[in-house]
Amino acid sequence: MARISLHPPRTLLWRVAEWYSRRRYGAVLDPGRVYGHHPRVALSIVRLERGVAKWKAGDPLLKHLAVMVAATRIGCSWCVDFGYWEAEDLDLPADKVRKALAWRDHPVALVALANHRSRVNAGFGLSSQGFSDRCVVPLTGSRRRGAGDG
Structure with a gap:
C-alpha cells in the first residue's frame, strides 16, 4: 500500500497529467499520482x-537492461513491472529482457536514474501496477514483491 495518497487534488495540472498518462501508458501511473500532490515537484x-x-x-536495449537490472537489485517491483511493459512497448527482444536479471554491471549512466526512480517509488510504498500483466514476458513470483517486502 502506498504511503502517500494516490488521490491528489483535482487541479488543472493534475487533470492534464492524468490525460497524458492515460493516453501514453493506458493508465495513470502511480508515481505520477504521488507527485500530483506537489505541482513543483511534479514539474x-x-x-x-x-x-x-x-x-x-x-544502445537503447543496453540502456533499458541497465535500468531493469538496477530496479531489480533495489527491489522496486513497480519499476520492474513498468520496465517489462516498456520493453514490449519499445519492441525490445523479449529473450534479452528475460535474461536481464542475469546480467552484471552495465557502464550506463541510466543506472543512477533507475536507482533514483526505484528508491523514490520504494519510499512512496508503491508496488506493481499491473503493467507486466499485459506483456509477453511474464514475471516470476519472486519479482512481484512489493517495495516494502524486501
Missing part, C-alpha cells in the same frame, strides 16, 4: 524524465 520530475528521454548516446 521537476517531468523535466528530468523528458531530458533523459532525449539522451541519444548508447
Whole structure:
C-alpha cells in the first residue's frame, strides 16, 4: 500500500497529467499520482524524465537492461513491472529482457536514474501496477514483491 495518497487534488495540472498518462501508458501511473500532490515537484520530475528521454548516446536495449537490472537489485517491483511493459512497448527482444536479471554491471549512466526512480517509488510504498500483466514476458513470483517486502 502506498504511503502517500494516490488521490491528489483535482487541479488543472493534475487533470492534464492524468490525460497524458492515460493516453501514453493506458493508465495513470502511480508515481505520477504521488507527485500530483506537489505541482513543483511534479514539474521537476517531468523535466528530468523528458531530458533523459532525449539522451541519444548508447544502445537503447543496453540502456533499458541497465535500468531493469538496477530496479531489480533495489527491489522496486513497480519499476520492474513498468520496465517489462516498456520493453514490449519499445519492441525490445523479449529473450534479452528475460535474461536481464542475469546480467552484471552495465557502464550506463541510466543506472543512477533507475536507482533514483526505484528508491523514490520504494519510499512512496508503491508496488506493481499491473503493467507486466499485459506483456509477453511474464514475471516470476519472486519479482512481484512489493517495495516494502524486501
